[in-house]
Amino acid sequence: MELYAIYETMGLSRAVFDRGEAVLAGLEDRFRAIDLTAEYNQAKVLQAMQSNRIGANHFAATTGYGYDDDGRERLERVYADVFHTEAALVRPQITCGTHALTVALSANLLPGDELLSPVGLPYDTLQEVIGIRPSPCSLAEYGVAYRQADLKADGSFDYDAIRAAITPKTKLITIQRSKGYATRPSFSVRQIGELTAFCKAVKPGVKVMVDNCYGEFVDVIEPSDAGADMVVGSLIKNPGGGLAPIGGYICGTQECVDRCAYRLSAPGLGQEVGANLGILPAFYQGFFLAPTVVAGALKGAVFAAHLYEGLGFRCVPAAGEPRSDIIQAVELSSEAAMCAFCAGIQAAAPVDSFAAPVPGDMPGYDSKVIMAAGAFVQGSSIELSADGPIRPPYAVYFQGGLTWQHAKLGILLSLQKMADAGLVTL
Ligand SMILES: *Cc1c(COP(=O)(O)O)cnc(C)c1O
Secondary structure (H helix, E strand, O other): OOOHHHHHHHHHHHHHHHHHHHOOOHHHHHHHHHHHHHHHHHHHHHHHHHHHHHHHHHHOOOOOOOOOOOHHHHHHHHHHHHHHHOHHHHHEOOOOOOHHHHHHHHHHHOOOOEEEOOOOOHHHHHHHHHHHOOOOOHHHHHHHEEEEOOOOOOOOOOOOHHHHOOOEEEEEEEEEEEOOOOOOOOOOOOHHHHHHHHHHHHHOOOOEEEEEEOOOOOOOOHHOOOOOEEEEOOOOOOOOOOOOOOOOEEOOHHHHHHHHHOOOOHOOOOOHHHOOOHHHHHHHHHHHHHHHHHHHHHEEEEEEEHHOOOOOEEEEEOOOOOOOOOOOOEEOOOOHHHHHHHHHHHOEEEEEEEOOOOOOOOOOOOEEEEEEEEEOOOOOOOOEEEEEEOOOOOOOEEOOOOOOHHHHHHHHHHHHHHOOOOOOOO
């Protein structure tokens, strides 16, 4: 059976398929560069697993307190080696990215300290963690103040405003690598390094934490290679490789990670406790697969940008721009178009392909959100997914795809649904 014949049964028109092939023909060089990055990162992960002498015995389940869990400890060594940090905390007890960031912030900020975001408003869920939107148990409730320096209109760092916002009380600087639900650019590791160096020059000793969500393995270096004291992320995004069913990580200096461990478990206990409950094979294997999974997701993002930009939609990043994360924002200008786009992503899924995504309220978000995901791991956004808050500029944030081939089909079906609804003419 011809490939298109299979796609036809899924509702893909010849016109959309052919348009995709035409876009793809121009992407060979981009894809080759993505593969080279994946090869480098694969080597980095392999080297870390080999030098830590990972053996099949390290996959054993532990229960109860989880004392002397060699598999857990070595996994944390593997993460620390890949991120080139002194220490790492990688646990299923960290329930999501927001939790990992909350642990990192609350462990390293004390009453009277100030937190500074030099890159504008942080990701939606962190606004309640910090207390920008009042919330029980926020950092604000515990006497941690927050300051913010907004980006300039062109998305660059406002160094004068940042210098002015650093005070004698500034203890921690939080830098979000990825754009999140904003249409500002994501930052490259080099840009983050420059900003980190600037902040540390203004205030020697200030700590820098990078929200690395969606950024892992997109480049051959990570923010921890560029001066960050902590890098933090979610295992149901890039580093879990699609296999980790839960979890988060914090890699950084021994001092910072120790504090995070005391905050996560209890003062005095730290990293010594935390049974792995049999999850380690997924964590190890997912981390092993992550560089190539990220490569597939990046190819999908580049393909989507070229396809949609060619139809006149604003894309962030633009089709030709370099990537710093796996997210592709496409501004669709209406709720109807967001719904059609998401319906296409959903229709391409291996799981729940028959479901229809509808906008709804989500904890931690202040406007309705639409989400398309037919994922093996609930809510996993390294798997092919699209989501976005229903508010201007009606942008969908498209990400993931455990394989490039699946990402491609999802993107084509998103366009198909928009064409079917008369929202775009080919
Ligand atoms: C996803 C994300 C988070 C939060 O992660 P969850 O796992 O959804 O809690 C934080 N920051 C950024 C930039 C993200 O993309």
